[in-house]
Amino acid sequence: MSIAELQAYGYFVLTFLLVVVLYGYIYHLYTKKRDADGVDYESYSNMALKDDIDDAPVSALSDEKVPFEGAKK
Amino acid sequence: MENRPLEYDYTIAKMFMLTTIAFGIVGMLIGVILAFQLAFPGLNLILGDGLAEYTNFSRLRPLHTDAVIFGFTLSGVFATWYYVGQRVLKVSMAESRLLMTLGKLHFWLYVIVVAAAVYSLFAGVTTSKEYAEFEWPIDVGVVVVWVIFGMSMFGLIGIRREKSLYISVWYYIATFLGIAMLYLFNNMEIPTYFVTSPAGESGIGAWYHSVSMYAGTNDALVQWWYGHNAVAFGFTVPIVAMIYYFLPKESGQAIYSYKLSLLSFWGLMFVYLWAGGHHLLYSTVPDWMQTMGSIFSIVLILPSWGSAINMLLTMKGEWQQVAASPLIKFMVLGSTFYMFSTLEGPIQAIKSVNAIAHFTDWIVGHVHDGVLGWVGFMIMASLYHMAPRVFKREIYSKSLMAAQFWIQTLGVVLYFSSMWIAGITQGMMWRAHDEFGNLAYSFIDTVTVLHPYYAIRGVGGLLYLVGFLMFAYNIYKTMSSRPVEERELQSASPMGA
Numbered sequence: 012m013s014i015a016e017l018q019a020y021g022y023f024v025l026t027f028l029l030v031v032v033l034y035g036y037i038y039h040l041y042t043k044k045r046d047a048d049g050v051d052y053e054s055y056s057n058m059a060l061k062d063d064i065d066d067a068p069v070s071a072l073s074d075e076k077v078p079f080e081g082a083k084k
Numbered sequence: 085m086e087n088r089p090l091e092y093d094y095t096i097a098k099m100f101m102l103t104t105i106a107f108g109i110v111g112m113l114i115g116v117i118l119a120f121q122l123a124f125p126g127l128n129l130i131l132g133d134g135l136a137e138y139t140n141f142s143r144l145r146p147l148h149t150d151a152v153i154f155g156f157t158l159s160g161v162f163a164t165w166y167y168v169g170q171r172v173l174k175v176s177m178a179e180s181r182l183l184m185t186l187g188k189l190h191f192w193l194y195v196i197v198v199a200a201a202v203y204s205l206f207a208g209v210t211t212s213k214e215y216a217e218f219e220w221p222i223d224v225g226v227v228v229v230w231v232i233f234g235m236s237m238f239g240l241i242g243i244r245r246e247k248s249l250y251i252s253v254w255y256y257i258a259t260f261l262g263i264a265m266l267y268l269f270n271n272m273e274i275p276t277y278f279v280t281s282p283a284g285e286s287g288i289g290a291w292y293h294s295v296s297m298y299a300g301t302n303d304a305l306v307q308w309w310y311g312h313n314a315v316a317f318g319f320t321v322p323i324v325a326m327i328y329y330f331l332p333k334e335s336g337q338a339i340y341s342y343k344l345s346l347l348s349f350w351g352l353m354f355v356y357l358w359a360g361g362h363h364l365l366y367s368t369v370p371d372w373m374q375t376m377g378s379i380f381s382i383v384l385i386l387p388s389w390g391s392a393i394n395m396l397l398t399m400k401g402e403w404q405q406v407a408a409s410p411l412i413k414f415m416v417l418g419s420t421f422y423m424f425s426t427l428e429g430p431i432q433a434i435k436s437v438n439a440i441a442h443f444t445d446w447i448v449g450h451v452h453d454g455v456l457g458w459v460g461f462m463i464m465a466s467l468y469h470m471a472p473r474v475f476k477r478e479i480y481s482k483s484l485m486a487a488q489f490w491i492q493t494l495g496v497v498l499y500f501s502s503m504w505i506a507g508i509t510q511g512m513m514w515r516a517h518d519e520f521g522n523l524a525y526s527f528i529d530t531v532t533v534l535h536p537y538y539a540i541r542g543v544g545g546l547l548y549l550v551g552f553l554m555f556a557y558n559i560y561k562t563m564s565s566r567p568v569e570e571r572e573l574q575s576a577s578p579m580g581a
């Protein structure tokens with residue numbers, strides 16, 4: 012087999028795998044509906060809608076009660 | 085020190101807003117000049133024979149493309165990043181002196197590099213690779229600016245309070261990584277100083293000249309892998325980042341389907357990189373690569389429309405907002421133009437269609453329904469949304485914005501419709517032949533026929549520029565209009581009459 016043929020097969024296999032992964036991801040999104048932290052994917056829209064500096068994060072990085080000064084609850 | 089409540093710090097965003105507008109005016113003005121030069125060639129000598137070197141079409145064309153891409157569009161990307169980034173990560177630039185310093189450094193180095201680029205292009209110094217015209221010293225500057233942008237971006241992400249990254253941030257990160265990779269690989273070049281010709285001469289040309297590391301077909305392949313993905317990561321990905329933030333925010337509506345936005349993201353990343361071959365149809369690159377370019381171009385409709393439809397559906401049940409707010413109009417029409425150019429592109433990528441379309445004005449039409457209708461509209465809309473928030477004042481005039489919307493929409497329509505007709509006419513005339521295979525027309529025949537369409541395109545472009553000046557004026561006046569209260573800024577932007 013020439014290098015060009017190898018490349019072509021390699022390319023096909025890679026594409027195929029990526030397609031499988033992508034469809035797997037779609038399947039995961041629509042069956043699980045929540046991510047590993049149990050947060051509904053759709054609620055992530057609130058990261059944009061409630062984005063004032065003293066709005067509560069959708070899922071805070073640290074679990075401090077009051078993450079920073081001036082935060083309203 | 086007084087204990088003030090924490091606020092987002094928009095210093096850097098404001099600086100980049102300024103350059104977005106300034107480079108927008110310069111770039112589009114040159115575009116309009118180019119358009120009229122094509123219609124009326126005498127304009128090449130507009131400042132007399134002595135300055136013809138600087139005013140001719142070929143000297144100005146790369147200035148147009150690079151000013152609107154690396155000046156206008158990139159500034160818009162930076163301005164919105166320094167605004168959106170803080171907000172969706174819920175962290176202020178003011179919290180880190182390092183990030184503020186990086187941001188300022190980012191801005192000033194960027195301005196210096198742009199100035200150097202403009203100077204060198206005017207002087208006629210170019211590598212003659214489209215969208216990659218800068219010579220190596222400027223490339224080095226570009227890389228430094230980009231690295232600082234990256235540090236500043238990941239620095240902000242590093243100190244965030246929100247655990248997950250909002251979808252727009254994904255797109256901004258992809259912009260950063262995509263352009264870094266493309267720019268580096270396509271601009272691999274060797275200063276001529278180090279090159280020896282086959283005849284044995286060395287030290288050829290000025291110190292700032294260089295030759296590409298690739299040759300022939302390889303050079304073409306790398307160039308269009310770059311060129312196409314510059315469209316992907318400059319004109320699509322960061323603009324999608326903008327619409328995913330600004331449309332929901334301005335309309336107060338949650339994204340129709342956040343899941344769809346995630347899968348369109350991966351779909352787009354996966355498909356875009358393989359489609360560059362459609363710029364090289366019927367060239368010397370391997371046939372399978374051309375076919376692949378065509379196929380992936382068609383598949384690209386799906387993730388593109390995935391995002392665009394998601395945005396239109398976000399407005400579901402809220403269409404009265406489109407009628408009521410010129411700002412929403414810009415975004416909804418932007419999204420529609422995005423769908424339009426991502427349908428047109430795949431059609432042009434079909435080999436038999438490309439046989440007619442390639443080298444013609446139809447391509448230029450495709451380019452500008454994308455950049456004017458989608459990129460330009462979204463950047464202006466984003467800045468309009470930001471203005472009341474960064475200046476804490478209402479937008480100076482709603483009616484001016486509405487007038488601008490209609491003028492520019494008319495401009496875009498005139499631009500692309502004239503180029504469609506011109507392009508297809510051109511394509512058909514070039515290939516027309518008699519029964520013996522003799523060409524039916526000479527090149528100048530097509531030029532004569534196309535003249536009216538070039539004039540119409542010039543008018544369309546001029547309208548768009550006029551609209552852009554109205555935008556600049558509106559933003560300028562906003563800085564001194566009525567101050568607004570915090571609560572007025574929740575969703576729809578406050579606007580004066």
Ligand code: HEM
Nearest residue numbers: 315319362363381384425426429430432433442451454455
């Ligand atoms: C599904 C998406 C798209 C596909 C498949 C596509 C396809 C194409 C094709 C086939 C060409 C012509 C190549 C030639 O014959 O010379 C082209 C050129 C171009 N397209 Fe697109 N297009 C898409 C979306 C867009 C968008 C959204 C924009 C801008 C906002 C854009 C900007 C450009 C530019 C700047 C060129 C000209 C490149 C040059 O020759 O200098 N495209 N595109």
Ligand code: HEM
Nearest residue numbers: 112115116118119149152447448451455459460545548549
């Ligand atoms: C005032 C509006 C504008 C006018 C009148 C205008 C006009 C032109 C003209 C006459 C050309 C040369 C076409 C040729 O060589 O036949 C051109 C090329 C180009 N313009 Fe514009 N332009 C405008 C705005 C923009 C904007 C805002 C962008 C991007 C954000 C843009 C991106 C481009 C690109 C990428 C090309 C190269 C297309 C190709 O190689 O196929 N233009 N423009």
